[in-house]
Amino acid sequence: MFKFRNETKVGILAIVAMGAAFWGYQFLKGKNVLTTSQTFYVKYANVDQLRPSAPIFVSGLQVGMVKDIHIDAEDGKSLIVELNIEKDVRIPKDATASIIGLTLMGGKAIDIVITHPCEGDGCAKSRDYLQGTTRSLAQSLLGDPKELDVYVAKLRMAFDTLADPNSKEGLGPSVKAMETTLVNLALVSAKLDALLAQNRANLGATLTNVAGITQNLKNSNSDIAAALSNLKAVSEQIKGAGVDETAKKAGVALDSIILALGSLKNTLNSTEKTIAKVDGIAGRLANGEGTAGRLLTDDVLFEEIVRTSRQLSLITQDLRLNPKRYNTVKLKIFGKNKTGDYMLPTDDPAYRMLLDSLDRDFFLKRKAAMEGDKK
DSSP: OOOOHHHHHHHHHHHHHHHHHHHHHHHHHHHOOTSEEEEEEEEOOTTTOOOOTEEETTTEEEEEEEEEEEEOOOTSSSSEEEEEETTTOOOBTTEEEEHHHHHHTEEEEEEEEEOOOOOGGGBTTTTTEEEEEOOOOHHHHHHHHHHHHHHHHHHHHHHHHHHHOOOOOOOHHHHHHHHHHHHHHHHHHHHHHHHHHHHHHHHHHHHHHHHHHHHHHHTTTHHHHHHHHHHHHHHHHHHOOHHHHHHHHHHHHHHHHHHHHHHHHHHHHHHHHHHHHHEEEEEEEHHHHHHHHHHHHHHHHHHHHHHHHHHHHHHHHHHHHGGGOOOOOOOSSSSSSOOOOOGGGGGHHHHHHHHHHHHHHHOOOHHHHHHHHOO
């Protein structure tokens, strides 16, 4: 199988990136280099903020983009717009290229108005000039102003129909009903005024009686408060002399004491069991049972652990000094990988100090153990 060198792959990638950048730049300018297209020109007195790369529509379908806009060299004030349109689109010679507004926030486009299909010589050829017009945003949204007058007339007729009081389809019957309702409300209000005028003396006497009753209650307020206070004192004395309540409280207190003693007894039993388990574990450790017991009593196992620790220090030291020996991933872009000479761990002063400390600790512990055996 044929393989490309890394340099070749980098070169191909650079060529593809340059091609994509060129295509994107041309596309932003309004020209798609990957498709064939035809070019038309339109002369305007004012392009109304139209910009290159603006879309071109035919009956709402985008068929191209504005390629360029420049000032006409002949008169020095007219503007010539270059349109880049797809090759398959047939445009009549009398088609109109209108500048329209897309949204209220801005943005312009060109709408090509085609009134009839074309064949042969009736179609405009590439590099031909088309007629140009400009439509405001209101015209773009609402259409021809003449057609708008027709809609306004229809709305006026509908409004007149709704406001006609003799029309059954409008608001006339509802307005008449509201007028009748208002007349009835006025009659009812007049009757209420007459009724209040006739009974004004009776209402005054009734309100005078109510005021007298309220004044009597206000004068007797202190007597009523004293009576309520006496009733409250008698109720509290009766409640304080209740024997049943005192007995219930004493029973509740005794039950609480019994529960507390039971909890204390359970706690003491649990503590005794725990102490017994701890004594058993300590005895097994002293007898050398289990892994932990052997670690505490077996000197050979201790020496093996020290030796293993020293070997692990060797591996760690070699990994720090020669990390490339343990790296199995090799990256190659240009040339070959070169590794440095192997450095012996014994040449490192830090490692020498580590070995001296381990040997010193080992012999000190060994000497202490031998002296303990002699005693």
